[in-house]
Amino acid sequence: MQKLIQLFLLLLSFSLSAQELPYRLEELTAPDFAKAVEKSSKTCIIPIGVLEKHGPHLPLGTDLYMAREYALRAAEQEYTVVFPWYYFSQINEARHQPGTISYSPELIWLMLQETLDELSRNGFEKIIIVNGHGGNNAFLNFFGMAQLSERRNYALYWFRPEDNREVNEKAEALTQDDKYDSHAGNSETSEMAAAQPTLVHIDRAGQQSGVDQNRMNKLKYVYTGIWWYASYPNHYGGDGSKANAEAGELLINETVSQLIEMIRLVKADTVVPELQKQFFEQTKNPLKTKQ
Numbered sequence: 001m002q003k004l005i006q007l008f009l010l011l012l013s014f015s016l017s018a019q020e021l022p023y024r025l026e027e028l029t030a031p032d033f034a035k036a037v038e039k040s041s042k043t044c045i046i047p048i049g050v051l052e053k054h055g056p057h058l059p060l061g062t063d064l065y066m067a068r069e070y071a072l073r074a075a076e077q078e079y080t081v082v083f084p085w086y087y088f089s090q091i092n093e094a095r096h097q098p099g100t101i102s103y104s105p106e107l108i109w110l111m112l113q114e115t116l117d118e119l120s121r122n123g124f125e126k127i128i129i130v131n132g133h134g135g136n137n138a139f140l141n142f143f144g145m146a147q148l149s150e151r152r153n154y155a156l157y158w159f160r161p162e163d164n165r166e167v168n169e170k171a172e173a174l175t176q177d178d179k180y181d182s183h184a185g186n187s188e189t190s191e192m193a194a195a196q197p198t199l200v201h202i203d204r205a206g207q208q209s210g211v212d213q214n215r216m217n218k219l220k221y222v223y224t225g226i227w228w229y230a231s232y233p234n235h236y237g238g239d240g241s242k243a244n245a246e247a248g249e250l251l252i253n254e255t256v257s258q259l260i261e262m263i264r265l266v267k268a269d270t271v272v273p274e275l276q277k278q279f280f281e282q283t284k285n286p287l288k289t290k291q
């Protein structure tokens, strides 16, 4: 009987420790890391943010907090390993604002590539990027295509959540229409009010203007890097003063449920790894590719 109880306790401690395997990479021991790679089906997430002004009322790390919020909530429900705070992002357009930490384009490229290479060397075969910073979008598109420049032992998947109109309307009904709702506006302020309430100063949201100044409106058929500054020189797009946590919770939940679905699809995916293998094989000798 004594032995049976001991065995039961041993099994219980095994199952508890298995359940408690952390999903934050920095919390794993080295032996547990190896278990986490297997438990995650060799998937991990890099939540990417930046340090930049978010209007007069949100913290510089807003995008870091939000990318991590989505990733951690999703990993809680669908196990995957979440990379630590990552703030090496494209943010040249806010260099005139206090607190912006802007690394060179070369460094942000190398930092991300070497992070992927190291995760791959440590056994992850599917790496998911969750990006919280809109200024990264062009960079991540190019970076993603550039993954085809040489053979990789991993596949890179960039999470691209879609707007759910029903959820957006419910969130808007709880706040107020924000015509320019883009950067530190209604939606982002609401999400931060839900995720990090002590860091949000809604009472200061009206102290600066987030109205689109449209200073390039005479130009047509043009892209130029100063476009964002032309519209939003305060690095504030919208008005966060009517934001609230309830609306933020709805928006976060929607993104997280899409991310959970995406992680499950990525874990099950055999198409991208197979096609990459085939593609890299063919790039060795294009003349042998069937015409």
Ligand SMILES: [Zn+2]
Pocket: 054, 062, 063, 132, 133, 134, 183, 184, 188
């Ligand atoms: Zn932001």
